[in-house]
Amino acid sequence: MAGTARHDREMAMQAKKNLSNCTDPIEKLRLQCLSRGSAGIKGLGRAFRIMDDDGSKNLDFKEFLKGLHDYGLVIGKEEAEALFSQFDKNGNGTIDFDEFLVTLRPPMSNARKDVIMQAFRKLDKTGDGIVTIEDLRGVYNAKHHPKYQNGEWTEDQVFRIFLDNFDSPYDKDGQVTAEEFTNYYTGVSASVDTDVYFITMMKNAWKL
Missing domain, CATH: 1.10.238.10 (EF-hand)
Structure with missing residues (x-):
């Protein structure tokens, strides 16, 4: 990512x-x-x-x-x-x-909202509306992370840092809700001009 x-x-x-x-x-x-x-x-x-x-x-x-x-x-x-x-x-x-x-929040088209929710649903393996470290196993490959490869971090640490990206910066609880995920990508979306580029970026990032 x-x-x-x-x-x-x-x-x-x-x-x-x-x-x-x-x-x-x-x-x-x-x-x-x-x-x-x-x-x-x-x-x-x-x-x-x-x-x-x-x-x-x-x-x-x-x-x-x-x-x-x-x-x-x-x-x-x-x-x-x-x-x-x-x-x-x-x-x-x-x-x-x-x-x-x-x-x-910066305004977003429905097409962007849809692809964000597709990514969230893919991550939320248990379908309970919250993404945790357990959900990430098998969806996000921690083994490619440079800090995992050099032995600095464990797989769980890589997952946790990854989740912290989406989690509220002052309230990191290791769980990400659909709202937090959307908030995060609303921010990213603000820097991407076209829907096509945003959707392609999301599909590539999350292999949708």
Whole structure:
């Protein structure tokens, strides 16, 4: 999956470049997240979850602002207010952060979503909606990994590092859900211009 790391770097560079002439607050926030790589949007979600003390999955403006700052996103108070009001659809002073994260994801065509889910289903051998080290055996060949070949890592370590790519960067539990997998590839997708190229890349990577 070396290609994935390359796409990640390309996407981060592209996002940083686009940031300089971006004026739309949502797009700006999206680019700031993407400039941290594929897991950037997921990381912001994690920052919000930590903040959500009462487990309501809703944030008021103060929590929202704190979440952005804790995650190190540079955004002025007025801009944050504009953003918040775009998400506070019913005007009750809180936003649903799952909805917020979905809006923040770069848009993707159905063809791309389909191929991502095909790859996920191939990995999820047990069909329980979660990919674990056990699922990877026989689907992903760890023996080609240079660190396995030179004896530095065991097969399980290679699997674990592989899963960590898709797992939330601050909450690595060795399990990957369909949502985490999609979030990851939404990031990668942002750096790939055409559906055809994205689908070919996925098919080659996962031998679909």
